[in-house]
Amino acid sequence: MTELQKGPQGLRRGRGARERILTASRQLFRDQGIAGTGMDQLCATAEVSKRTLYQHFAGKDELVTECLRQFDPTVLAHVFDRVDLSPREKLLAAFDIPADNPMCPYISTAVELHDPGHPAAQYASEYKRAVAARFTVAAREAGAPDPEGLGEQLALLLDGGAARSRVLNSDAFPTAAAIAAVLIDNAIPETAGR
Amino acid sequence: MTELQKGPQGLRRGRGARERILTASRQLFRDQGIAGTGMDQLCATAEVSKRTLYQHFAGKDELVTECLRQFDPTVLAHVFDRVDLSPREKLLAAFDIPADNPMCPYISTAVELHDPGHPAAQYASEYKRAVAARFTVAAREAGAPDPEGLGEQLALLLDGGAARSRVLNSDAFPTAAAIAAVLIDNAIPETAGR
DNA sequence: TGTTAGGTACACCGATCTGTGTGCTTACGC
C-alpha cells in the first residue's frame, strides 16, 4: 500500500527464523555467556521479532538446551570416525584443537546454569560421558588393558585443557596432548595399536 | 532497656559487618553463582543493611574480587608447606581432595564473568599460575628433569578434575590423581624423590 | 485466487537488578 518502502519492512528476513535464532544464540552465548545475553539483544542479532522467537522456543532455557544439542551431535565423529587413522592415532588426534578454540560450551553451560537438574546441564553431562565412551572404544581397539580407565582419563584431559585455557586465557591443549601421549604410551603395549 | 526486644533491632548484628558479608558471599556465590545471587539476598543472608554493604565495597565486582582473593591466599600451603612430606609426596598429596568439594571458584568465576579483563578473572589467572609454580618447585626438588613442564601438567590435571566433577556431577579427582601418579613415576627417576 | 503458516511491529507486564539518598540508632574507645 503506497508507502511500502517505509518503515520496518527492511528488517523482514523471511522463513529461516529458527536457524537464525540458533546461530545468533550460539554466537552470543559463547561470547557473552548465557546470563549475559538478553532476549532482546538475541532477537536483534538474529533479526527476528521477539514474538517469532517465542513461537519457536518456549523460553530461554529451551533455547539454551537446543543450542547445546546442536553443537556436536555426532560427538567428535570428525575424529573418531576417520578411517585413515589407527585407534591409537585417534586417541591422540582428539587433542588437535585449534588454539583459538572457544571455551567448551558444555562445561561453560554447566557452570553458568548452576543447576545440575537443568535439561541443558544434564545433556552436557551425557555428552561428556559420550566423549569418554568414544575414547574407551578406541582404547579398546588399540589394545589397552583398561580401556574404560584410559577413556575416562583422556576425557578428563580434554576438560582440563578447556578449563585451563579459559582461566589462563591461553592455549592449554598442547599440555593436555603431551599428557595424553604419556598415558597412551604407558597403557598400550608397543606391539599393539597397529 | 524497655522494649529492646521489639522491632528490627533484632537484626542488628553489630561490628562485624565486613566479615559477615564476605562469608555470605562465598557461600552464595558458590551455591548459586555470581549472576544468580542478588545484592538484596546477599544482604539478607549476611544480616547486613544494603547501605553498610556499599560502604564496605564499591560494588558487586569488587566484592567478587575480594572473595576470590580471600579464598586461598596461601596457594595450597596446607599441602606444599607440609614438612612431613617429601617433594614427591607433595605432588601427589595435592590431589587428595574431598569428594564433596565444590567447584573450584577460580574456574567458576572466570567462566561466569566472561571477561578476561575483570580484576577477579585476572586474579584467577594469577592464582592458577601460582599453583603451577608450586608444583614446579616441588617437581624440581623431587628431581624432575623438566619441572616446569611437569608442574603445568599437574596443574592442568587439577583443573580437569574440577571441571569434570562439575559437569558430570560426580567426583573426578581420583582419576586426576591416577594420571598424576603415572606422570610423576614417568618423569622422576626412581632413585630421586627421597 | 484464496488460504494459511510463518513473520513482524510494538507496547506492555511484573519482577528483579545494582546502586543511592536520607535520616536515625547504637556500641565502643577514650
Place this chain on the structure above:
DNA sequence: GCGTAAGCACACAGATCGGTGTACCTAACA
C-alpha cells in the same frame, strides 16, 4: 559520659530482565 565511627531502615531510582497480547502483513503453495 561523650564523641564518633559503624550500622540501621526504608524508600526509591533507573535499567533490564524474561515473556505476552494484539493486530497486521506477506510469501508460498494449492
